[in-house]
Amino acid sequence: MTVVVRTVARIITPMILAFGGYVIMHGHLTPGGGFQGGAVVASAIALLLVVFGARRLAGYKNLLSLLEDLGAIAFVALAFLGIGYTFFRNVLAGSGGLFGMPVPSGPNPGFLDTGGTLPLMNWAVGLKVIAGLGSVVLLLGLFGGGDDR
Amino acid sequence: MIGNFPFVVCMILIALGLWALLFRRNLIKLAIGITLIESGVNLFLVTLGYVRAGVAPIYTYAPPGAKMVLPTPQALTLTSIVIGLATTALMLAFAVVIYRHRGTLDARKIRELKG
Amino acid sequence: MRLVTGQGYWSPLVWLALAAGVALLAWAFWSRGQRTYKAGTEQDLPFLSGERAPEGAHVRAPHLYWGFAQALRPVMDWLKAFHSGFLGDYVTWTVILLAVALLVVVLT
Amino acid sequence: MTIGMHAPILAIAVPLLGAFALPVLAKVHRSLRDLWAIAVGAFTCAMVITVAVQAFTSGIQVYTLGAASPTDTIASGGFPIRIMLVVDGMSAFMGLISALVGLASLIYAFHFLKEEQGKTLAMTLFFLLWAGMLGMEYTGDMFNFFVFLEVTSIAACALVGYRTWESRPAEAAFKTMAMYTVGGLLVLLAIGILYGEHGALNLAYLSSRIAGSQLDKIALGLLLGGLLMKAGAVPAHMWAPDAYGEAPAQAAIVLVANTQASLYGLWRVLFTLFAGALSAPAVGWLVTSLGVLTLLVAVLMAVIQTDLGRLIAYGAVSQIGYMLLGVGVGLTVLSSRPDFGLVAMQGGIFHMMNDAATIGLLFLAAGVVKRAVGTRDLRALGGLGHDLKWTGGFFFLGAMALAGIPPLNGFASKLLIYESSFRLSPILTAIAVLGSILLLAVFARAFQGAFLGPRLREAKPASLSMLIAMGVLAAVILAMGLVPDFFVEHLVTPAAEALWRGRDLYLAAVLGG
Numbered sequence: 001m002t003v004v005v006r007t008v009a010r011i012i013t014p015m016i017l018a019f020g021g022y023v024i025m026h027g028h029l030t031p032g033g034g035f036q037g038g039a040v041v042a043s044a045i046a047l048l049l050v051v052f053g054a055r056r057l058a059g060y061k062n063l064l065s066l067l068e069d070l071g072a073i074a075f076v077a078l079a080f081l082g083i084g085y086t087f088f089r090n091v092l093a094g095s096g097g098l099f100g101m102p103v104p105s106g107p108n109p110g111f112l113d114t115g116g117t118l119p120l121m122n123w124a125v126g127l128k129v130i131a132g133l134g135s136v137v138l139l140l141g142l143f144g145g146g147d148d149r
Numbered sequence: 150m151i152g153n154f155p156f157v158v159c160m161i162l163i164a165l166g167l168w169a170l171l172f173r174r175n176l177i178k179l180a181i182g183i184t185l186i187e188s189g190v191n192l193f194l195v196t197l198g199y200v201r202a203g204v205a206p207i208y209t210y211a212p213p214g215a216k217m218v219l220p221t222p223q224a225l226t227l228t229s230i231v232i233g234l235a236t237t238a239l240m241l242a243f244a245v246v247i248y249r250h251r252g253t254l255d256a257r258k259i260r261e262l263k264g
Numbered sequence: 265m266r267l268v269t270g271q272g273y274w275s276p277l278v279w280l281a282l283a284a285g286v287a288l289l290a291w292a293f294w295s296r297g298q299r300t301y302k303a304g305t306e307q308d309l310p311f312l313s314g315e316r317a318p319e320g321a322h323v324r325a326p327h328l329y330w331g332f333a334q335a336l337r338p339v340m341d342w343l344k345a346f347h348s349g350f351l352g353d354y355v356t357w358t359v360i361l362l363a364v365a366l367l368v369v370v371l372t
Numbered sequence: 373m374t375i376g377m378h379a380p381i382l383a384i385a386v387p388l389l390g391a392f393a394l395p396v397l398a399k400v401h402r403s404l405r406d407l408w409a410i411a412v413g414a415f416t417c418a419m420v421i422t423v424a425v426q427a428f429t430s431g432i433q434v435y436t437l438g439a440a441s442p443t444d445t446i447a448s449g450g451f452p453i454r455i456m457l458v459v460d461g462m463s464a465f466m467g468l469i470s471a472l473v474g475l476a477s478l479i480y481a482f483h484f485l486k487e488e489q490g491k492t493l494a495m496t497l498f499f500l501l502w503a504g505m506l507g508m509e510y511t512g513d514m515f516n517f518f519v520f521l522e523v524t525s526i527a528a529c530a531l532v533g534y535r536t537w538e539s540r541p542a543e544a545a546f547k548t549m550a551m552y553t554v555g556g557l558l559v560l561l562a563i564g565i566l567y568g569e570h571g572a573l574n575l576a577y578l579s580s581r582i583a584g585s586q587l588d589k590i591a592l593g594l595l596l597g598g599l600l601m602k603a604g605a606v607p608a609h610m611w612a613p614d615a616y617g618e619a620p621a622q623a624a625i626v627l628v629a630n631t632q633a634s635l636y637g638l639w640r641v642l643f644t645l646f647a648g649a650l651s652a653p654a655v656g657w658l659v660t661s662l663g664v665l666t667l668l669v670a671v672l673m674a675v676i677q678t679d680l681g682r683l684i685a686y687g688a689v690s691q692i693g694y695m696l697l698g699v700g701v702g703l704t705v706l707s708s709r710p711d712f713g714l715v716a717m718q719g720g721i722f723h724m725m726n727d728a729a730t731i732g733l734l735f736l737a738a739g740v741v742k743r744a745v746g747t748r749d750l751r752a753l754g755g756l757g758h759d760l761k762w763t764g765g766f767f768f769l770g771a772m773a774l775a776g777i778p779p780l781n782g783f784a785s786k787l788l789i790y791e792s793s794f795r796l797s798p799i800l801t802a803i804a805v806l807g808s809i810l811l812l813a814v815f816a817r818a819f820q821g822a823f824l825g826p827r828l829r830e831a832k833p834a835s836l837s838m839l840i841a842m843g844v845l846a847a848v849i850l851a852m853g854l855v856p857d858f859f860v861e862h863l864v865t866p867a868a869e870a871l872w873r874g875r876d877l878y879l880a881a882v883l884g885g
Contacts, residue, residue, distance in 0.1 A: 030207060035231055065395065072392035076385060087381040088438040103208070110209045136238045143245045163561075170355045170554070176546065179351060183553050190557050190564065197568040222567065225515055229560060232522040236553045239526060243533050243546040250539030256351050259543055262614045263349025264676070267784055267857045269791045270715040276779035276854050283779075310826075322828065325750035325821020326678050329813065333676055343673055347610055351547050357607040358554060362597030365658065369593040370586070372654035 001051045009051040016044040020130075027122035028115035034122040038129025045134040054141030064135040071128030078117050078124060092116035155196040162189030176244040176254045180237060187233040191226045198222030376422050377442055380435045380457045383419035383467065384507045386412055391499035398492040406482065409495055413478045416502065420471040423510075427464035428866050432881035434458050434512070445882050452574040452882060458512030460878055461866035465721065466509040466636045468863065469728045472848065473629040474502045476841045480736055481622040483835035484743065490534055494623065497534065501527035501626055508633045512882060514563045514645075515573045517637060521559060521602070524630050525552035531623040532615050544611075544618035551601060551611040558598030562591040575645055576882035579875065584649030592650070595641050596658075602634035605696060606666040609689050613673075616685035621739020624681070625732035628688050632724050635695060642703060643871040644878055656704030660793075663700050664800055667693025667807040674814045680741060680748040683818055684734045687774060690807060691727040695720045697804060698789040701796050702872065712792040717868040719788030722860055726773070726781045726852060733770035733845040734815075737763050740838055741822060744831035750821045757823035759831035764823040766842045771815035773849050776808045781849050784856035 001009075024037030049057060082089025092100050093116025101113045112119075162185055169182025198219035204211050206220040248254055266273040301307060310317040333340055375382070390412030398405040427433050435442045435457040447453045459467070477498060485491040504523035511517050529552060533545025567573055569588065570581045582588050604612040612631070616624045642655065667690045674686035698720020705713040740763045741756060742748045757764040773780035786808060793800040834842075852859050870878070 029209065031205065033227075035227065066399070069392050069396045073389065073396070076389045076392065079385065080389075082438070083378060086435070086437055086439050086442050086444075087378065087385060089440070090438065107212060108209050133234075136242075140238075140241060140245065143242070143249070167355070167359065170550070171352050171359075174352075179550060183550060183557075186554065186557050190561050193561065194564045194567075197564055221573075222564075225564075225567075228515075228519060232519070232526075232556075233553075235526050236522070236549060239529060240546060240549050240553075243529075243542045243549065246533070246536045246542040247539065247546060250542065260349035261540055262544055262547075262618070264344045264347050264673075267788075267860055269788055270712050270795075271791050274778075274784060274787050274856070276784075276856065279779050322754040322825035323820070324752075324754060325817050328817040328820065329675060332813075336672075339672065340676055343669065344676070346607075347613075347673065349610075349614075351550055354547060354551055354608070354610045355554060357610070358551065358597070358601050361600060361605070361608045362558065362593070365596040365600065366590065366593035368654055368658045369596065369651075370589045372651040 005051055009047055013044050013047065016047070017041055020044070020126075024122055024126035025112070025119070026110070027126075028118040029110035029112070034125025034127075035129050037122075038126040039133060041126075041130045042133035042137065045130075046137045049137055049141050054138060057138055058142060061135060061138060064131045064138065066131075068128050068131035068135065071124050071126075071131060074124035075121055075128065078121050081117060090116040090118065092120075093118075152201075155192065155199075159189045159193040159196065162186070162192065165189075174256045176247065176256055176259070177241070179256060180240045180244065183240070184233065184237055187229070191229055191233075194222045194226045194229065376426060378435070379419045379422040379426070380433055380459050380510050381437065383416055383423060384457075384503050384510065386419065387416050387499045387503040387506070390416075391496050391503065394496045394499065395492055402487070405492065405495070409478065409499075412499065413475060416506075417471045417475055420467045420506065423459055424464040424468050427459045427461060428862070432458060432460045432877060433464075434881050446884060451572070452577050455516050456512045456574070456882065457510045458576065458878065458882055459510050460874055460881075461870035462636065462639065462721075462868075462874075463509050463870075465725070465863055465867035466633060467506055469632060469725050470502065470505045470509065470629050472725075472845075473625050473728050473732055474498075474505075476732055476736070476845050477622045477626050479844065480739070480838050480841035483837040484622055484739060485620070493534055494531065494620070497527050497531045498623065498626060501531060501630060505626075505630055505633045509636055512575050513573055514566065514575055514578060517575075518556065518560050518563055521634070521637070522556050524633065525549070525556055525602075528552070528615070528623075528627055528630055531627070532619045535620070541618045544614040548611045548615040551608070555598040555601040558594045558601075562594035562598070565591040565594070574882065575640070576879045579645050579647065580879055580883060582646060582649045588646070588649055592641070592646050592655075596638070596655070599634055599638040599641065600662065602631070603638060603696075604631055604666075604689050604692050605662045606669045606689075606693075609666065609670065609692075612689050613682050613685040616688055616735070617679060617682035621735050621742070624685075624735040624739075625728075628731050628735070629728055631688075631692065632695075632728060635692070635724070639699060639871055643706075644875050647875045652706040653704050656700050656702075656706065658700075659696050659703060660700030660796075660800065663693045663696030663698075664803050665693070666690065666696060668803055671807045671810040671814065675810060678750050680738050680750055680753070680818060680822060681735075683750070683814065684731065684738055687734070687811060687814065688727070688731045690811060691723065691731060691774070693807070694723050694786065694789060694804065695727070697793060697800065698723060698785075699871075701789075701793045701800070702868075704796060706872070710795075712795045714868060714872055715788055716792035716796075717872055718860060718864050719785050719792060721867050721871075722788060722856075722864045723782075723785035725859070725863070726785050726849075729845050729848045729852070730770045730773040730782060733766055733842055733849065734774065736838065736842050736845070737767040737770065740834045740842075744833070745829060750818065753822040753828075754825040755823075755827040755829075756831050758827040759833060760823070762839055763834050763842070764819075766846050767823065768819055769846055769849060771812075771819055773853065775812035775815055777812070779853050781852035781856065784853065784860075788860075 020037045020041035023032035023040055024034055027033030079088045082091045094102050099113055099115050099119050103114045166182045166185030169178055200216050200218045203216045203218040206217040211217055266275040397408050434445055436445050437455045439454055445452050485494055501524055504520045507520035529545045529549040533541045535541045565587055566578055570578055572578055601608040616627055619627055670686045670690035674683050677683035698716050702713045702717035773782045776782040776786040790801050
């Protein structure tokens with residue numbers, strides 16, 4: 001790809017990553033969540049893939065699949081946290097600990113420190129989607145030849 | 150009457166997707182047909198949850214007493230989109246593998262399994 | 265030990281006893297036959313339609329029921345064409361099945 | 373808070389966790405991965421059996437996800453809003469089938485799959501498929517049912533097509549994926565219609581609200597179309613021989629069990645969800661005639677097959693016809709409820725378990741053949757019985773059981789189907805018997821062609837784990853054949869009764885009173 005495209009990609013990639021992280025982090029407050037934010041971040045991976053060619057990213061294949069598994073394991077493990085009551089029970093909500101603040105009533109800008117296990121699950125799903133979607137895009141790119149054009 | 154318009158669009162999308170599945174030959178176009186059907190169904194689900202003059206179902210943003218659109222169909226749609234993403238990715242991957250083995254994407258020529 | 269079927273019952277153990285009885289009877293008949301079989305002579309060799317079978321000959325599976333498939337040729341050809349292997353046909357038949365199901369359900 | 377209370381969700385969540393952790397453990401060490409697979413498989417089977425024992429002895433098991441207590445079905449507001457699992461006799465029975473097939477597949481896979489040919493991947497996908505199947509069978513929520521349906525679709529197609537170094541699996545997987553997705557979207561559309569009309573996704577609540585409006589009927593038609601397609605009923609069965617035939621043996625038997633899970637979904641829709649608003653004779657006749665058509669067409673196609681895997685695949689499709697016939701007869705007479713309806717249901721449901729065991733045994737034997745000589749083409753096979761004595765014996769046993777030769781299990785269930793369908797219409801019985809005769813002919817031919825005759829080439833004998841897996845299924849076949857009354861009385865009858873007249877109990881267990 002040309003210098004213009006490379007330069008634009010270098011500038012824009014951190015912004016995409018930041019936006020994706022924001023969407024994941026505020027998943028329990030605003031529209032969004034793990035999948036949407038993960039898809040945004042994966043689009044950054046797709047951009048890098050188009051600009052720099054699949055070969056240069058091929059080394060990250062194993063790392064991505066490991067991260068994907070870890071995200072899925074984290075999700076199921078978080079669901080297992082509630083097994084004292086029932087599976088998927090939100091034990092952290094309202095407990096006062098991590099993400100355990102009570103939700104204030106009435107219109108408000110939203111507080112990050114609420115939601116119990118939901119934000120954690122969002123992060124787990126986000127990790128899984130970033131890695132999963134990224135490796136899908138990467139593998140499809142590699143199958144097609146993936147040369148540095 | 151105008152309220153039914155989205156449902157008409159859903160049916161048009163589904164019909165278009167089915168048309169592609171029935172009469173197109175290229176495997177990629179078949180995959181596109183399936184995503185079209187999926188979009189139609191997803192639009193149908195979102196439309197189901199619409200409440201006239203409703204606001205987005207965000208508990209902390211809505212003014213008191215405001216009508217909200219139903220959040221459940223949106224959650225269903227999201228799940229369905231995720232599943233659709235997985236199926237589409239899988240189908241495209243298989244299309245790539247088929248192309249590498251046969252050198253064609255024509256569904257009429259990819260008929261090793263028949264009879 | 266019996267499975268009631270509404271019109272009678274089925275008991276595998278009774279059936280096994282009967283089968284054992286029949287086997288005993290068959291053995292009784294067999295044991296009174298001529299004992300001219302000798303291992304290692306040409307009685308051991310395989311024959312196909314009265315001819316000595318060549319070495320390693322085997323009636324392979326597609327050879328069996330050739331006549332049956334031949335007699336039902338029109339049906340079989342139609343069935344083969346029906347399973348065309350073309351994805352568009354698969355979806356067409358699914359849509360037809362769906363239409364039949366919808367008609368049956370909505371009209372009754 | 374005993375483990376038995378959480379058994380329904382553990383049976384789904386543990387294989388799911390097992391699937392995700394398997395690749396990570398495989399990176400550490402292969403033997404760790406194998407140990408993990410054995411532990412997860414054994415634990416899942418134990419949980420499924422626990423659930424079944426509880427459901428058969430103490431009635432319907434309810435598990436509400438995310439509630440303060442598993443039996444807390446109604447949220448504040450008097451409305452069942454949470455996702456829940458509801459296990460009645462039928463669900464527990466299907467769970468047992470899935471557990472049996474999954475166990476056999478897992479044992480078989482240890483020596484059958486080669487490390488360099490994606491063993492870790494295949495095991496991961498297997499656990500995913502297993503979790504999805506159990507989820508479909510245990511769930512009491514329509515949307516959750518759809519999600520698990522799609523989980524099984526994706527895992528199943530990936531299992532069919534993961535061998536990318538061959539060209540035929542990818543073709544089969546693409547076709548199957550397209551068909552599965554269309555079927556799944558039909559189901560989703562129906563669920564959307566039901567949600568729009570009644571504002572709920574809980575199966576029991578929906579069942580209590582459905583009164584038979586035009587929209588309800590359209591939803592029922594869509595569900596019928598989608599689930600019949602996934603179950604492989606003629607004329608939408610064509611993906612099935614492709615998928616079963618091209619999948620590796622240990623995956624093919626799980627695919628068959630997955631098909632039966634879709635059939636279970638169909639029974640659940642017809643007998644529980646739409647029981648109050650169904651024109652039972654009309655839909656019953658539709659299911660019955662599709663069953664007859666399925667078994668006839670599939671068996672005729674099996675006669676002319678030259679590939680052993682595809683031949684068994686058509687045999688598997690024909691067995692779906694018997695199940696549709698049995699349960700369809702039961703549904704036809706549901707509103708008038710004569711005594712033979714329940715017998716027909718028993719036959720159809722008993723046949724599901726028989727089919728899982730016998731078709732499973734045949735596929736596993738065919739896998740040994742493929743591994744031994746590298747081909748499954750019947751035009752090239754012959755004389756394998758000299759080297760593969762045990763495999764040949766197991767294939768013979770499975771073939772005889774499938775054809776319904778007494779005293780094996782296929783005869784017992786087919787007898788129940790024949791005698792009850794005869795009371796409805798003798799023509800149905802005649803076609804079913806004809807199908808059985810043709811099946812016997814087909815499998816006698818396959819056995820003769822592959823295992824008898826002079827030794828044509830050297831064959832690699834089956835490994836221990838493969839023999840154990842086949843032995844498990846063969847033992848089940850013999851047990852169900854020799855004491856069918858025990859199985860029918862303790863497993864099949866509770867399952868059939870749960871569908872036949874258990875709807876009120878199902879609704880009461882979820883909605884209370």
